[in-house]
Amino acid sequence: MTGVGHSILIYDGDCGFCTAAAMWVSASWRSAARAVPFQVLGSEDLAGFGLTPDDVRKTAWWVDSSGRRDGGHRAVGRALLECRGWRRVLGRAVLLPALSVISRSGYALVSRYRHMLPGGASACGGG
DSSP states (O other): OTTOSSOEEEEOTTOHHHHHHHHHHHTTBSSSOEEEEGGGSOHHHHHHTTOOHHHHHHSOEEEOTTOOEEETHHHHHHHHHTBOHHHHHHHHHHHOGGGHHHHHHHHHHHHHHGGGSTTOOGGGOOO
């Protein structure tokens, strides 16, 4: 899986909300990027991306084709940048330094309470 030459969004496949969000954003990608649940990646693959199992349990990660890693709200922003239209504009906004406090706080809130969101389950954590 490592060194595949394209960007990858790594998310929690046990969380219905996370899976739905990853499928929603990836359906509009303009590139060969892939959305992959961390559960299908072994520790060796994660290490190839510079990540550990602990890194991916509570935070989504975007790893681009050059190996640059972004987690949390920055992963969401980078994934949205791969889209067309208004999603791409939203991705730019998420990554703006002036909005980073809001974006980071929003991601933290969703991440913390994802077990309560549609599709969420006890497997999503909740804290």
